[in-house]
Amino acid sequence: MCAQLLRVEQALSDWVASNLPANSSLPVDLAVDLAPVLSQAMRYAVLDGGKRLRPLLVLAAAESVNFGHTASSEKASQAALRAACAVELIHAYSLVHDDMPCMDNDILRRGKPTVHVKFGEAQALLAGDALQALAFELLTPAPEVVDTAVQATLCRILALSAGCHGMAGGQAIDLASVGKLLAIDELHTMHRLKTGALLQASVMMGAACGTASPAAKLALQEYGAAIGLAFQVVDDVLDVTADTATLGKTAGKDADQDKPTFVSLLGLDASKAYADKLLQQALAALARTGLGNTRALQALAHMVVNRTT
Amino acid sequence: MCAQLLRVEQALSDWVASNLPANSSLPVDLAVDLAPVLSQAMRYAVLDGGKRLRPLLVLAAAESVNFGHTASSEKASQAALRAACAVELIHAYSLVHDDMPCMDNDILRRGKPTVHVKFGEAQALLAGDALQALAFELLTPAPEVVDTAVQATLCRILALSAGCHGMAGGQAIDLASVGKLLAIDELHTMHRLKTGALLQASVMMGAACGTASPAAKLALQEYGAAIGLAFQVVDDVLDVTADTATLGKTAGKDADQDKPTFVSLLGLDASKAYADKLLQQALAALARTGLGNTRALQALAHMVVNRTT
Numbered sequence: 001m002c003a004q005l006l007r008v009e010q011a012l013s014d015w016v017a018s019n020l021p022a023n024s025s026l027p028v029d030l031a032v033d034l035a036p037v038l039s040q041a042m043r044y045a046v047l048d049g050g051k052r053l054r055p056l057l058v059l060a061a062a063e064s065v066n067f068g069h070t071a072s073s074e075k076a077s078q079a080a081l082r083a084a085c086a087v088e089l090i091h092a093y094s095l096v097h098d099d100m101p102c103m104d105n106d107i108l109r110r111g112k113p114t115v116h117v118k119f120g121e122a123q124a125l126l127a128g129d130a131l132q133a134l135a136f137e138l139l140t141p142a143p144e145v146v147d148t149a150v151q152a153t154l155c156r157i158l159a160l161s162a163g164c165h166g167m168a169g170g171q172a173i174d175l176a177s178v179g180k181l182l183a184i185d186e187l188h189t190m191h192r193l194k195t196g197a198l199l200q201a202s203v204m205m206g207a208a209c210g211t212a213s214p215a216a217k218l219a220l221q222e223y224g225a226a227i228g229l230a231f232q233v234v235d236d237v238l239d240v241t242a243d244t245a246t247l248g249k250t251a252g253k254d255a256d257q258d259k260p261t262f263v264s265l266l267g268l269d270a271s272k273a274y275a276d277k278l279l280q281q282a283l284a285a286l287a288r289t290g291l292g293n294t295r296a297l298q299a300l301a302h303m304v305v306n307r308t309t
Numbered sequence: 310m311c312a313q314l315l316r317v318e319q320a321l322s323d324w325v326a327s328n329l330p331a332n333s334s335l336p337v338d339l340a341v342d343l344a345p346v347l348s349q350a351m352r353y354a355v356l357d358g359g360k361r362l363r364p365l366l367v368l369a370a371a372e373s374v375n376f377g378h379t380a381s382s383e384k385a386s387q388a389a390l391r392a393a394c395a396v397e398l399i400h401a402y403s404l405v406h407d408d409m410p411c412m413d414n415d416i417l418r419r420g421k422p423t424v425h426v427k428f429g430e431a432q433a434l435l436a437g438d439a440l441q442a443l444a445f446e447l448l449t450p451a452p453e454v455v456d457t458a459v460q461a462t463l464c465r466i467l468a469l470s471a472g473c474h475g476m477a478g479g480q481a482i483d484l485a486s487v488g489k490l491l492a493i494d495e496l497h498t499m500h501r502l503k504t505g506a507l508l509q510a511s512v513m514m515g516a517a518c519g520t521a522s523p524a525a526k527l528a529l530q531e532y533g534a535a536i537g538l539a540f541q542v543v544d545d546v547l548d549v550t551a552d553t554a555t556l557g558k559t560a561g562k563d564a565d566q567d568k569p570t571f572v573s574l575l576g577l578d579a580s581k582a583y584a585d586k587l588l589q590q591a592l593a594a595l596a597r598t599g600l601g602n603t604r605a606l607q608a609l610a611h612m613v614v615n616r617t618t
Contacts, residue, residue, distance in 0.1 A: 017473055034498060038473055038481035097438060100411075102430035121411035122484050125434070126477050129406060129441065133472030136445050140465035148461035149452070155464045156449035163442030164326055164347055168435050172347035175431050189343060 004296075008055040009047075011085050015138060016131075017042040041119040041127035042134070046092045049110035053231075053304065054091055054202040055084035060296035061206025061220060067292035076209050079146040083154050083205040086135040090162050091198060093131035096124055098171065132162070153208045161201030170194025174259070182260040188229070195235075196228030203227075203297075212291065222285035223297065227304045230278035234305055236261035237271050242308065279305040313605075317364040318356075320394050324447060325440075326351040350428040350436035351443070355401045358419035362540075362613065363400055363511040364393035369605035370515025370529060376601035385518050388455040392463050392514040395444040399471050400507060402440035405433055407480065441471070462517045470510030479503025483568075491569040497538070504544075505537030512536075512606075521600065531594040532606065536613045539587035543614055545570040546580050551617065588614040 017039035062080035066073065099106040099114040100121060107117050116124035139146075139154045160166060170193030177190065203224035207217055240263050262271045282301040286294045326348035371389035375382065408415040408423040409430060416426050425433035448455075448463045469475055479502030486499065512533035516526055549572050571580045591610040595603045 034502065035473060035478045035481035035485070037485060038478060042473065093438075097434055100434065102409075102434060123481065125406055125409065125411060126481050126484070129402075129437070129471075130473040130477035130481075132438065132441050133468050133475075133477060136464055136468035137472055140461050140468060143458070143461070149457040151461040151464070152449050152452070152457035155445055155460070159442050159445035159449060162438075163446055164344060164351060164439040166442075168439035168442060169344045169347060172344035172432065172435050172439075175435070176344070176346060193343065 004056060004059045005052055007081060008052050008059070008084055008088070011081050012046055012088065013043075015085055016046045016089070016134065037119060037123055038126055038130060041115055041123045042131055044112075044118060045096045045115050045127055045131065046089065049112065050088070050092070051307075051309075052088060053300070054087045054198060057199065057202035057224075057227075057297075057300055058084040058087055058206040058209075060300055061203045062209040063206075063296055064220075064289070064291045064294045065207050065210030065212040065216070075146055075150075078141075079150050079154065080206060080209040082138045082141065082146065083158075083209060084202075086138045086154070086158060087198060087202045087205060089131045089135040089138070090158065090167070093128040093135075094162075094167055094171070094198075096128040096131070100124060103171075103175075135162075150208060154205050157201050157205050157208065161197040166193055166197035166201070167195075170197065177260060179258045180260065182265070184265055187260055187262065187265060191229060191232040192225070195232045196225060199228035199231060200224030212289075216289040216291055219285045219289040223282045223289075223301070226278045226282035226285060227301050230275050230282065230301075231304050233262045233271055233275045233278065234307060236263045237268065237275065238307075238309070239263070240268060275305050313365060313368045314361055316390060317361050317368070317393055317397070320390050321355055321397065322352075324394055325355045325398070325443065346428060346432055347435055347439060350424055350432045351440055353421075353427060354405045354424050354436055354440060355398065358421065359397070359401070360616070360618075361397060362609070363396045363507060366508065366511035366533075366536075366606075366609055367393040367396055367515040367518075369609055370512045371518040372515075372605055373529075373598070373600045373603045374516050374519030374521040374525070384455055384459075387450075388459050388463065389515060389518040391447045391450065391455065392467075392518060393511075395447045395463070395467060396507060396511045396514060398440045398444040398447070399467065399476070402437040402444075403471075403476060403480070403507075405437040405440070409433060412480075412484075444471075459517060463514050466510050466514050466517065470506040475502055475506035475510070476504075479506065486569060488567050489569070491574070493574055496569055496571065496574060500538060500541040501534070504541045505534060508537035508540055509533030521598070525598040525600055528594045528598040532591050532598075532610070535587045535591035535594060536610050539584050539591065539610075540613050542571045542580055542584045542587065543616060545572045546577065546584065547616075547618070548572070549577060584614050 059080055062076065062083075066076050095109060096115045098104050099109055100116050107114055112118075114124075115127060119127070135158065136155055139158065140151050162168065164172070170190055173190040174194055177186075182190070200221065201224075203220050204217070207220050212220070239261065262274065266274060279301055283298060286297055286301070368389055371385065371392075375385050404418060405424045407413050408418055409425050416423055423433075424436060428436070444467065445464055448467065449460050471477065473481075479499050482499040483503055486495075491499070509530065510533075512529050513526070516529050521529065548570065571583065575583060588610055592607060595606055595610070
């Protein structure tokens with residue numbers, strides 16, 4: 001897992017707001033950094049921080065479906081690395097925008113000042129926008145690098161999970177739910193979209209970098225749904241049990257903002273038990289995939305539920 | 310042109326924040342509108358307004374490269390319509406974010422209150438984000454609808470033109486340039502990215518929906534660059550010569566904000582003459598394409614330069 005993490009960090013550093021577009025033979029005069037503040041804000045938002053859970057899910061899922069295949073492994077590996085970075089860029093942009101004063105108005109993220117505190121709101125807004133575009137740029141290199149059919153599939157999954165039927169839709173529900181009493185199924189729906197969609201998409205993008213039967217894909221989808229929900233349940237638990245220094249972001253925020261959470265609806269112990277149940281569901285789904293190597297996916301499921309930050 | 314405009318309006322109305330994702334066979338329970346305010350904000354930002362210049366450029370360019378081809382015309386037509394809408398969604402999202410208080414802080418757009426005035430800043434931010442994702446969703450339907458090689462190319466062109474090496478980069482330069490004295494070549498660079506990149510991308514996305522020789526593509530690229538720049542020169546002229554009611558947005562804003570413009574650098578008459586020169590360049594480039602039917606592209610070039618709003 002550590003080697004994969006280093007690959008992701010290196011690739012993000014190479015690709016985010018470098019002076020050269022990641023997917024194009026460009027006019028030479030564009031190879032200088034025309035908007036240095038934007039580049040800095042983009043790099044600040046992405047590099048040197050974050051658990052990289054989503055990229056690791058992409059790579060682990062890609063590993064599981066490519067296990068034993070040696071043919072075309074270079075292209076598959078490149079596709080998976082690009083998918084891993086692309087999904088992290090979407091996650092990073094969502095945090096930048098989410099932290100802005102008009103949204104959560106948070107000043108601390110990963111133990112550092114948030115992007116708008118450091119670079120101003122306008123550049124933060126633009127940096128988020130540019131990171132979203134960069135995600136799709138990374139997914140669409142020259143056809144020699146990644147097969148175009150895979151490129152199209154990756155863009156399709158990512159776009160759907162990021163937009164109004166996924167992450168952005170979930171955030172909109174979240175906004176509208178502050179101070180309201182949500183039923184548990186409404187809370188599920190919100191989180192399935194807000195956090196779950198992108199986590200599940202990470203798994204499915206990894207799976208799209210190799211070959212898997214429809215049954216295996218369905219089981220991977222269930223795995224993704226279970227850990228996506230588990231992630232949020234654990235997030236709600238940590239918001240109550242961890243402190244700001246450990247989390248690297250403001251703890252106790254949900255209660256302060258009167259947001260409905262699993263803890264507020266189910267209680268702390270029942271929430272912890274629910275997270276464990278979801279872990280078992282995820283592992284059971286993995287077993288049903290029939291794929292050769294799901295060890296990394298198993299480890300990530302444990303990590304999601306047992307994390308302390 | 311009028312028939313094309315109606316096609317675009319209908320497609321946008323069908324695809325923007327409809328209850329069904331545009332590119333996916335979805336779980337039935339997502340077929341309800343979970344985030345109605347977000348959907349409303351997205352539709353408000355896109356529908357019932359705008360000249361639709363970018364979509365018309367896509368369709369005109371697609372027409373020019375598909376002229377005389379009848380084979381696979383249905384797929385090419387579908388690709389072009391989706392590309393036309395996708396590029397408009399990117400344009401629309403950029404306006405939503407650009408109008409926000411932390412950017413231009415504008416309250417009027419297309420003669421109506423801007424999105425954040427109508428729906429609040431948080432929903433405006435999310436609506437812009439979701440519109441960008443939707444653009445890529447539109448470009449990646451099932452492989453039976455549009456060839457995956459075309460899907461990948463369209464995503465590649467759009468992502469590059471929207472991100473830090475294109476539109477967002479240009480906006481960042483624009484932000485940094487307020488109150489500064491730019492040289493004319495710096496102003497060119499800013500506008501080539503801020504407005505030009507997406508206009509040129511519109512032409513090249515249309516061209517990607519059919520077959521054109523490398524020479525023809527190069528000439529189309531020059532056409533796109535010329536009208537992209539002309540568009541901005543005319544914008545600067547209109548900001549001085551037109552009134553707010555005619556423009557549907559606040560006139561005289563550039564001078565008020567002490568922004569460098571072509572008019573402030575070259576003067577009004579020289580700016581008008583420059584726009585005409587760019588029109589001639591665009592028409593000359595079209596003639597060099599050797600393509601069968603460039604009438605719509607010619608008409609659009611005239612429209613860009615001779616528009617009054």
